[in-house]
Amino acid sequence: MSLARPTPPDPYTLLPAVPSMTLTSDDVRDGEQLAGDYIAKAAGGANLSPQLSWSGAPDxxxxxxxxxxxxxxxTPSGFWHWVVVDLPATRTSIARGAGLPYPAFAVKNDAGTAEYFGSAPPPGDVPHRYFFVVHAVDIEMLGVDDTASPAVVSFNLAFHTLARGIVAPVYSH
Incomplete structure (x- = not known):
């Protein structure tokens, strides 16, 4: 069954504009197909979070x-695969499949787990874009706990993001 439908806009163009940072990865690249390591186990992948590095954060x-x-x-609200907050300002990368450095933590994603959840679009669906984003934040702790939803985290980030970097690979069956 095909779920043909229009492609929604880049969701970050709908937020208040902030300066850009550089986000790079040894594992994922803009517009390129995700490899099996970053696909959900239920879809035949390894469910690993990709390596990410960032630079250019503002003062x-x-x-x-x-x-x-x-x-x-x-869905009308998309799908959150990973939401990590409170990464120390001294941190500028995270390794593939890595745990999070204190005091950082993940909130539950839309699959209901507090970890990275790999891509798993429905068979026959349109190609999906996965917006991996680093947000430079103007406060040390975002003020949420591990019970916060991704929407609440995003709401708080809208008021505290100084800059952001984006890498958006794709995946389809």
């Missing part, structure tokens, strides 16, 4: 947040 950066959002999921 005043006190912490970082990392997110992975799929605006192409067949």
């Amino acid at each position: 005043g950066t006190r912490s970082y947040a990392l997110t992975c959002f799929d605006p192409d999921a067949p």
Whole structure:
């Protein structure tokens, strides 16, 4: 069954504009197909979070947040795959499949787990974009706990993001 439908816009163009940072990865690249390591186990992958590195944070950066959002999921609200907050400002990378350095933590994604959840679009669906984003944050702690939803984290980030970097690979069956 094909779920043909229009591609929604880049969700970050709908937020207040902030300066850009550089986000790079040894594992994922803009517009390129995700490899099996970053696909959900239920879809035949290894469910590993990709390696990410960032630079160009502005003065005043006190912490970082990392997110992975799929605006192409067949829901009105997309699908949050990964939401990490309170990464120390001294951190400028995270290894493939790595645990999080204190005091950073992940909130539950839309699959209900507090970890990275790899891509798993429905068979026959449109290609999905996965927006891996680093947010330079102007406060050390975002003020949420591990019970916060990705939407609440995103709401708080809208008021505390100084800059962001984006890498958006794709995946389809």
